[in-house]
Amino acid sequence: MNAAVFAFAESIRQASDLAKQCQVPFVPIEARSFPDGESLVRVHGDAPTALLFRSLDDPNAKLIELLFAASALRDNGAKRVILVAPYLAYMRQDMAFRAGEAVSQQVIGRLLASWFDGVLTVDPHLHRIANLGEVMDATPAVAISAAPALVQAIASDLDPRTVLVGPDSESRQWVESIARPLRLEFLVGEKVRRGDREVALAIADISKVRQRPVILIDDMISSGTTLIACARLLREAGATNIQAVATHSLASNADLARLAEEGITGFRATDSTSSSASSIPLAGVLAEAIRNQGWLL
Numbered sequence: 228m229n230a231a232v233f234a235f236a237e238s239i240r241q242a243s244d245l246a247k248q249c250q251v252p253f254v255p256i257e258a259r260s261f262p263d264g265e266s267l268v269r270v271h272g273d274a275p276t277a278l279l280f281r282s283l284d285d286p287n288a289k290l291i292e293l294l295f296a297a298s299a300l301r302d303n304g305a306k307r308v309i310l311v312a313p314y315l316a317y318m319r320q321d322m323a324f325r326a327g328e329a330v331s332q333q334v335i336g337r338l339l340a341s342w343f344d345g346v347l348t349v350d351p352h353l354h355r356i357a358n359l360g361e362v363m364d365a366t367p368a369v370a371i372s373a374a375p376a377l378v379q380a381i382a383s384d385l386d387p388r389t390v391l392v393g394p395d396s397e398s399r400q401w402v403e404s405i406a407r408p409l410r411l412e413f414l415v416g417e418k419v420r421r422g423d424r425e426v427a428l429a430i431a432d433i434s435k436v437r438q439r440p441v442i443l444i445d446d447m448i449s450s451g452t453t454l455i456a457c458a459r460l461l462r463e464a465g466a467t468n469i470q471a472v473a474t475h476s477l478a479s480n481a482d483l484a485r486l487a488e489e490g491i492t493g494f495r496a497t498d499s500t501s502s503s504a505s506s507i508p509l510a511g512v513l514a515e516a517i518r519n520q521g522w523l524l
Contacts, residue, residue, distance in 0.1 A: 229524065230278060232246040232251060233253075233254045233279050233296065234255065234256060234279075234280040236256075241510065245311070245510045249514045249518070249523060254270070266292050266295065268296050268299060276309065276523070277308045279296055281310070282314040283314055284475075284501075286335075307344045308342070310346045311517070312347070314477075317332055319332070332356075332362055336362030336364070344367070345367040346366060346367070347371070349372070349499055349512070350370070350371075350475065369516055369520060374404040376497055376511065378408050385409065390411065390435060390466075391405060391406045392436070392443050393413070393414070394454065402415060413444075414432055417431075439467060441468070441470070443470070443472070443491070445473045447477060448475070449477045449478060451485060458471075472495050473495075476496035477502070478502060480503060497509050
């Protein structure tokens with residue numbers, strides 16, 4: 228056995244699917260907490276290459292256990308430990324916006340680079356840097372796109388008159404990469420934030436959505452504020468049906484309920500997290516990236 232996939236309890240389904248795609252064993256990791264808040268992590272099994280699967284939503288609760296697992300894998304004889312984190316936290320703050328702020332992207336990048344021989348993630352939320360490798364020092368860091376998985380999911384039930392809409396300029400790369408293979412028209416909005424939960428939007432050529440279905444596309448949904456503002460504009464412009472698709476869902480059940488109340492009739496995301504909306508599998512694109520990196524050899 229050259230490689231195996233190791234994962235914690237919250238991602239057994241996603242990790243076991245990945246192991247099947249890679250045709251390697253899946254090994255669950257045991258973790259529990261003591262009354263004082265400390266954690267015990269135990270890894271049963273070993274492999275020369277350990278693919279350690281853990282998505283880093285809720286990062287403050289997950290990072291310490293992740294490092295304990297990486298250490299245990301080394302102690303068990305792993306020569307190479309690869310982090311497979313479909314969602315990678317703390318990537319948004321790439322500079323100090325006010326004096327005294329920690330640049331969390333740099334801190335987490337250095338931390339992960341010091342513990343892992345490679346990092347694989349999906350659509351990280353990067354702003355002012357060109358690629359993930361700039362964050363991870365000399366550690367091989369691979370950021371893949373969820374677009375192939377999203378295209379497949381959207382194509383399964385698609386009205387050819389559908390217009391794809393990205394809520395802001397940052398979403399353009401995802402909207403274009405999905406619209407192209409589906410041969411769909413797309414629009415991209417402009418966003419002005421007024422605090423964490425207030426967003427102003429404008430969409431050029433919005434009249435094109437009149438009497439047509441719309442699918443909103445974004446990399447990440449958190450509170451859903453941006454999608455709701457966009458949906459209101461589209462509904463006023465005459466869109467007949469509004470759905471949404473995203474790579475990562477960090478939304479709570481209350482936030483998802485609010486999307487439905489605001490007229491978004493369906494919301495789907497990849498299974499990069501364990502949200503109730505996370506139904507689009509990433510195992511295929513992750514396994515392909517792992518093979519391309521030679522991490523199964």
